[in-house]
Amino acid sequence: MLSVIVRSALTKYRGSWLPIQAAVRAMSSSGGPTPPYTTLAISHPTESVTHVELHRPEKRNAMNKAFWREMVECFNEIAEDPDCRVVVVSGAGKTFTAGIDLMDMASDVLQPQGDDVARISWNIRKTIARYQETFSVIEKCPKPVVVAVHGACVGGGVDLITACDIRLCTQDAWFQVKEVDIGLAADVGTLQRLPKVIGSRSLVNELALTARKLYADEAKSSGLVSRVFADKEALMAGALEMAGEIAGRSPVAVQGTKINLIYSRDHSVAEGLDYMATWNMSMLQTQDVMKSAQASMEKQSPKTIAFSKL
Numbered sequence: 043m044l045s046v047i048v049r050s051a052l053t054k055y056r057g058s059w060l061p062i063q064a065a066v067r068a069m070s071s072s073g074g075p076t077p078p079y080t081t082l083a084i085s086h087p088t089e090s091v092t093h094v095e096l097h098r099p100e101k102r103n104a105m106n107k108a109f110w111r112e113m114v115e116c117f118n119e120i121a122e123d124p125d126c127r128v129v130v131v132s133g134a135g136k137t138f139t140a141g142i143d144l145m146d147m148a149s150d151v152l153q154p155q156g157d158d159v160a161r162i163s164w165n166i167r168k169t170i171a172r173y174q175e176t177f178s179v180i181e182k183c184p185k186p187v188v189v190a191v192h193g194a195c196v197g198g199g200v201d202l203i204t205a206c207d208i209r210l211c212t213q214d215a216w217f218q219v220k221e222v223d224i225g226l227a228a229d230v231g232t233l234q235r236l237p238k239v240i241g242s243r244s245l246v247n248e249l250a251l252t253a254r255k256l257y258a259d260e261a262k263s264s265g266l267v268s269r270v271f272a273d274k275e276a277l278m279a280g281a282l283e284m285a286g287e288i289a290g291r292s293p294v295a296v297q298g299t300k301i302n303l304i305y306s307r308d309h310s311v312a313e314g315l316d317y318m319a320t321w322n323m324s325m326l327q328t329q330d331v332m333k334s335a336q337a338s339m340e341k342q343s344p345k346t347i348a349f350s351k352l
């Protein structure tokens with residue numbers, strides 16, 4: 043099975059395998075986190091693609107307080123960056139992420155400040171809302187986000203990936219909605235987004251209520267991920283190839299597609315259609331439509347078109 047996956051990845055990418063390999067090497071963050079970040083390494087492996095790597099490998103990319111803050115800063119910056127059209131998120135080291143940093147969460151979540159129950163509760167609520175924003179920024183970012191998971195993706199990791207637009211993983215990946223095991227109901231996105239990602243409500247309930255591990259093959263068959271790769275190198279090459287496909291298309295079309303897909307997920311068909319009509323009454327006026335249609339008539343890839351920055 044593995045060799046089939048590797049062969050198909052190599053066959054598919056044969057034309058561009060060498061440049062992609064070089065770009066994958068460029069994605070590796072041997073230099074550590076990128077200042078001012080202390081938990082994230084940011085790179086630009088190919089044109090218009092931003093790579094965000096969770097970078098605390100010695101702690102299995104456990105999400106400490108700095109991480110919860112830095113993701114918001116990072117994605118707010120990416121949202122405004124006209125040179126970025128698509129984002130790839132991955133994890134450094136042995137595994138994608140071990141979820142919340144259990145050593146670091148105590149002060150924020152378990153020892154809340156406040157003079158009485160009302161004030162303590164008020165502060166806890168604010169903290170939870172702040173943590174939720176760490177992954178909601180991914181969804182609010184108009185640039186599509188491809189997440190590449192290898193090894194463990196635990197607790198907060200599932201919250202993170204369900205806010206991404208495309209999920210890919212390695213054959214050795216596993217996913218765990220771990221929160222009930224540590225005595226809490228997941229509160230930063232999994233319970234809200236996972237049911238919209240996986241078709242089976244029963245499977246969602248099972249995973250969230252039992253904290254059992256979901257391995258790559260079942261992640262694929264259930265729809266949590268759309269592709270499984272043999273190993274991390276093939277995964278990163280696949281993620282980069284996909285990011286390149288997206289980045290090569292009109293940013294007006296791509297970002298409008300992301301925003302409308304998310305809007306439609308959360309609204310009725312009638313509301314979604316209405317929003318779409320309002321959206322495209324201005325966006326259809328872009329020069330990108332004419333340029334893309336012309337390239338299509340000439341049997342040219344949209345990747346040959348120089349689109350204006352957005």
Ligand SMILES: CC/C=C\C=C\CC(=O)SCCNC(=O)CCNC(=O)[C@H](O)C(C)(C)COP(=O)(O)OP(=O)(O)OC[C@H]1O[C@@H](n2cnc3c(N)ncnc32)[C@H](O)[C@@H]1OP(=O)(O)O
Nearest residue numbers: 100101102104140141142143144145173194197198220221
């Ligand atoms: C408001 C609330 C918001 C969010 C809430 C989110 C909830 C969650 O995320 S629940 C999930 C919590 N996470 C876990 O329970 C996972 C714990 N870790 C593991 O199970 C394993 O580490 C592993 C991920 C399966 C990886 O195993 P392995 O490769 O064997 O590494 P280890 O030797 O276990 O760990 C290496 C190193 O990392 C430290 N570490 C691992 N996980 C965490 C963590 N979650 N928090 C803090 N530190 C972690 C571990 O202690 C080791 O450190 P050393 O200094 O080397 O001892």
